[in-house]
Amino acid sequence: MIAPKQLVRSIALLTTIATFVLSLWLIGPFLGAGSADAAGMIDIFGSSYGEKLHFVQRADWITSKNFTIEYFVGVDGLNMPLMVLTSFVGLLACLASWNFESWKVNKGIKGYFALFLLLETGMLGTFVALDFFLFYIFWEIMLLPMYFLIGVWGGARKEYAAIKFFLFTLAGSVLMLVGLVAMFFYSSEAVTRYASLATSYRPDVGVLTTGTFDLIELATNQAIQTYFNATDTYFLAKGLQFAPLMFMFLFVGFAVKLPAFPVHTWLPDAHVEAPTPISMILAGVLLKMGGYGFLRLCYPIFPAGGHHWAYCLACIGVISILYGALCAMAQTDFKKLVAYSSISHMGYVLLGVAVMTDAGVQGAMFQMIAHGISSPMCFFLVGVIYDRAHHREINRFGGLWLSMPKYGTMATIGFFASLGLPGMCGFIGELWVLLGVFAARDTFTWAVPMAILAASGVILTAGYILWLIQRVYLGPSKPEHAKFPEVTGREMLILVPLAALCVLFGILPKHLLFDFTNGTLDLIVKTMAAAPERFGSLAAGL
Amino acid sequence: MLAAIELSWYPSLAELGWFAPELALVGTIVVILVAPLILGRSGLRSARIAFAGALVTLLLSVRLVEQVGGGGISGLAPESAAGMLILDKLTILFKIILMLFLTGVTALWVLGSSEKEENGEEFFVLMIGSALGMALMTSTLNLLMMAVAIEAASLPSYAIAGFDKRNRKSAEASVKYVIFGGVSVAIMLYGISLLYGMYHTLNVAIIAQGVANDLAAGQNTVLISMSLFCVLGGIAFKIAAVPFHFWCPDVFEGAKIEVTAWLSVASKAAALVLLLRLVDAFNIGAMVAGHSILTYNGLAWGLGVLAAISCTWGNFAAYRQSNVKRLLAYSSIAHAGYMMMLATIFTLPGTTTSGKPMAALMIYLIVYAVMNLGVFTVAAIVSWQTKSEDIGAFSGLGRRAPWLAVPMVCCLVSLVGLPPFGGFIAKYWLLLALGSKMAETSLAPLSWILIIVVVINTLISLFFYFRIIRTMFLSDDQLPALSPPFLGTAMANLCAVLLLLFGVVLINEPKELADRYTGDMYKPTVVLTSKDVPINAPGDMQVARSVDESDAMQIPALGGAQ
Incomplete structure (x- = not known):
C-alpha cells in the first residue's frame, strides 16, 4: 500500500534474499550447536527424539486453566533442510515473477507480491512450528494466498483450479482439526490416568499434568504414547481404535497435500492454471508439507497407527508412483506432464515412509529435497518456453535445442535430474527408498513385489521424460520456433543454481543432506520400530 | 398460586437499580417518542438518541457488573429461579454485546436510510423495543416471563421486517413472519400449559426436578416429550x-438490510442464550432431584440432531442462492446450528466443565456479531450503491472498492472459520467445549459426531462464502467504481481488524471475559426473586434450600404477578 509500484518487486526480492541468507546463516550454528563430547564429536541430534532442538523460541500464546498453547518454533534434522529449501525456492520464485508486467493478467502487482510473501511466511511457519495449534494456523494461512495467487493471476480455468485446490486441502485439514481437539482431550486423559509415566521431555515442566498441543511432548511423553497407542483406547465407539483412526485423520490432510492417489486430482489443475512462480512454489515446497506432516505428526505420535496402516499406505505409494507415471506419459500439455510426474515422485516419499525402515525414511526425506530442487526447475523450464510460445502443447514443439542451445542444456539437466539419472539428485532418493523397501522384507510380506513395482516406476519415468525431450528439444527446428530468443540473464540466474544443485545433490548426498537429517530420522524410526512391542492393551496392564 | 405475592409491594430505588439497563432502554423509547413533539420530526435525531440510549444502557450494564460482584445475582439454583427475572453476569454480558451491536446497526441505518426514511422515530422505537424483549429473554427461567419476553422481542420485529412499505417483498416478509411467529408462540404456550398442568408451577427449575423424577420413574414420558418439544x-x-426456519430466508430478503443484520444476530443470540439456560436448568433440576443428568439423554440427542440438521441444511441451501441477503440468511441458520450444538453439553455444577458451553456460546456470539456486522455493512453499501442485492453486484469489487472488498474477504473467511481470523478461534472454543464432556458422560459419541459435523460443514460452507470472494476478485463485469461512504468503510475495516485481532492476539481475552461472566451461573448468592419461594411447589417436590437466607438479598419480582 505504501510502496510505489515500481519498487514492489525490489522490496519483495530483497525480502526473499534476506530470508534465504538468514536461513543459510542458521546452518553453521546448527551444525556446531551441540557441545563437543569427550571424543570431540559434535552431537547435534541428541539421543532421543526431541532432545536436541535448535533455535527454539517459546512463548505462551493462549493460556487457559487446563492447557497452554505456545508460540513454539524450533528446528531439528527433519525441518532444517526443508526450511532452507523453502527460502531458496521462495527466492527463485520471486525472481521468476520479475517479468510480472508481461503476464496476461498483469494488474495488481502489489497484491501479488504481498500474497506471495504471506504465502512464504505460512510455509516457513508450517515447517518450524512445533506446537500443533500453531502448526494448524500456519497450515491454513497458506490456503488463502494460494487461492488468490492461482485464482487471480492464473490461466483460463483459474477459478475452477483455485477453488478445487482450496476444497481439497481444506477437506484434509478439517479432519486434522478433529484430530487436534481429540488429541488434546485424550492427552489430558492420559496424563491423569498414568501420572507416574507422564514425565515431560522438558526439565522445567517435570511431570506433565495437563493436556498438550506440543508435538514433541505428544511424541515423547510415555503416558500419552501408552494411552494413544493402546489397542483398547477407543474413539467414538467401542471397537474403533484411537491410534489408527487419528493416524488416518491426520494422514488424509497430508496425503491431499502430498498428493497421493486418489486425492491427487487437484494438483494437475492447480499446476496448469497457476502462474510459473506459483507452480514452482507449489511443487517445490507445498507438496513437501505432506511428507513433512507424516514424519512430524503421524508416525512419531501414532506409531501403532503407522503399523496398522503400513500395507495400505505402501500400496497407495506404489499406486501413486505407477499411476502418476502412466498419466504423465499420456499428457500432451507440457505442464500437466510435469505435474503428474510430481505425483509419481511423491509416491516414493509415501512408500519410503510407510515401510518404516531407516533407509526408507532417509530416502523419503532425500526425495522430498531432491524433488524440491528438480521440480521447480522443470516448472520454470516450462514457464520459459510458455513465455515465448504462449502454448504448452508438447506435440507442437520440436527442435528447440537448435534455436535455444543454452535452454536445451539446462532443460536436459533438469529433466534428467527428475528422471533419476545416477549422479543426479533424483537417483539417490529413489534408490534409498527402494533399498528401504527391500530392507523391510523380513517384517513386510509384500516388500519385494512392491519394491519391484516401484522400481519399474523408474522405467516409466525414463520413458515419458526421454520421449518428452525427444518431442520438444530434439528433431529438426520448426520455423515458428526458430526466432525464439535465447534464455535471458535473469532466467539463467534461476536455472543455473538449480542445475548445480541437481548435480551436487547427486554427487554429495551425504554432505549436503544426509548429515543434516539422518540423526533425527533414525531417532524417529527407532521410536516407530519399537511400537508393536511397546504398546498393547491397557486392560492387560502396563 | 396467585395469592403468594404481597400486593402492597413497591420496588425501592435500590431494587430498581438492578433493572437500570432495561429502564434505560424504556427511557430511550420515551425520549424518541417525545422528541418530535418538541423539536419536530427528524430520523437522524432519533438515530442519535437511539445511539446514545444504547451507550447509556451499555454503561449502566457495565456498572452493574461491579454491583453483582463476587457471586453474581444468579438464578439457576431452583430456589433462586423462582423469581420472574434473573440478573447475573451472563445477562449483563449479553446486554453489552447487544448494545454494541445495536450501535453498529444504528450506524448502518444512518448510512443507508436516514435520507430516504420518513419514519425514523417509529423505526427506532420498534428496534429498541425488540432489544428490550431480547434482554428480557436472556434473563428469565420462568415460563410465563419467557413467553412474554419472546413476544416482546417478536412483535416489534414483525413490524420492522415490513418497514419498507413500498416494497411488496417487505410486506410479504412481515406477514410471513407474523404468521410463523404467531403459530410458534401458540405452540410454545400450549407446551407451557401442559407443563404447568403437570407440575403446577412456571418455575423451570422446579419443573426440571419433576420431569427428572417422572422420567426416572418412567411416568408421563409422552406428555413430557410433547410439552418439551412444543416449548423448544x-x-x-x-x-x-x-425445520422451524422457513420464515428466515424470506424475511431476511424482504426486510431492509439493517433489519436483516439485526435479526440475524440479535434475535438468534437471545434465543440461544435462553435455550442454553433452560438446558442448564434442566441439568441442575435432575441433579437436585438426585438423578443422573443422563436422564435427559433423549433431550441431548434431540437437540444435537436438530443442530446438526440446521447447519448442514443451511450450508447446502445457501449454495443455491443468488441474493446476498438470502445467502446470509442461510448462513445464519448454519451458524445458529453450530451454536445450538452447545445446548447438548450437559454439565454438572461445580465440575471443571461447568459453564463451558455458555462461555463458548458467548465467545461465538461476540465473534459472530462482528463478522456479520462487517459482512452486512459491505453488502448494504454495495446494494445501496448498485441498487441490486444480487451477487453479481459484487463483481470486480476488488478493483471497484478495494477498501470494501478486503474487509469483506476477512469477514467471509472468518465466517467459514479459517485461521487467522476470529471465526476459527470461536469455532475452536466451540469444539473444545463439545469435546470437553468426553470423560464425564456416555454422551461422548454424540459430541464427537457433532464435532465431525461441524468440521465437515466448514468445508461445505466454503463453497458459497467463496462464491462471493470469487465474484469480487476473480471476475469483473466492468461495473463502475463505487464511492463508499467513509463511515461505512471504516466500520467494515474495523470489523476486519477486530476479527484479525481475535484470531491472532486477543485469543485469550474473549475466553477469559466469557469465563468470568458465565462462571457464576452456578453459584447463586443473591437472588432477584419474589418473597415467597418456592411457590406452591407440590408436596413431593419440596426443594432443599441450600442458600443461607441471611445471605440472600431478597428482591420482589419486577412486574411479576403469580
Missing part, C-alpha cells in the same frame, strides 16, 4: 433452526 419449538423458531 418456540425457541427454535426464534433461532431459526431447521
